[in-house]
Amino acid sequence: MDFFVGESSRFQLITGHNGGGKSTYLQTLAQLVILAQSGCFVPAYSASLRVCSSIFTRIGSSDSIEASASSFSVEMKEASHILTSVSCDSLVLIDELGRGTAHADGLAICWAMCEILLDMEIRCLFATHYFELCRLQAKFDNLRNMHIEEMGSGGSQQRRFIVQHVSSLKALQLKAESHYGLKAALLNGISNDLVKRAEMMALKVDAALKLCEDASWQSLKSKRLWTL
Incomplete structure (x- = not known):
């Protein structure tokens, strides 16, 4: 290390x-x-x-x-x-x-x-x-x-x-989409059915957040606000 x-x-x-x-x-x-x-x-x-x-x-x-x-x-x-x-x-x-x-x-x-x-x-x-x-x-x-x-x-x-x-x-965004929390839940005894259902919901949340993020970014670009 x-x-x-x-x-x-x-x-x-x-x-x-x-x-x-x-x-x-x-x-x-x-x-x-x-x-x-x-x-x-x-x-x-x-x-x-x-x-x-x-x-x-x-x-x-x-x-x-x-x-x-x-x-x-x-x-x-x-x-x-x-x-x-x-x-x-x-x-x-x-x-x-x-x-x-x-x-x-x-x-x-x-x-x-x-x-x-x-x-x-x-x-x-x-x-x-x-x-x-x-x-x-x-x-x-x-x-x-x-x-x-x-x-x-x-x-x-x-x-x-x-x-x-x-x-x-x-590359960092792709790592975020790996959903480490769901993997940890499975390793610690949460049932496969529950984790699979959570994975489906996580994909929907990711899609919704990406739409919001893209819209916000386009708005920032149109206003020339380059700093967050």
């Missing part, structure tokens, strides 16, 4: 399979940075790590019963803390922000937060299932789209994944 967060890739959007290692990828980087800055051995073939003044993370999904806060409320409190406390030398690791609410609201919040962190030129790894966020690469030069891809096949003990840079938005 390789990491590279340079000037041209300060902000990285990471997409991939459910259970494909996105969270592990983020957590591993945090551990390596902490080990290096505390003077410990770094388990890597080679490493050149910039000093971080702080590491901020938003990882995991759970409510807070004692605070009477839903999982989404906890996400927003953590996101707010990051935005008000981050500095130019910070490392920010965000995993699946916005999944505790409606798709449109979660996507909108993620999009806006990505824009703020990109404008601040913060080093950030942002793992997400919102493939729509990948379109930000058309607006920001220092954003890199990364995708975790499964290599080969076999049982759970033989599964291997590779993290790769994907520059083509068309």
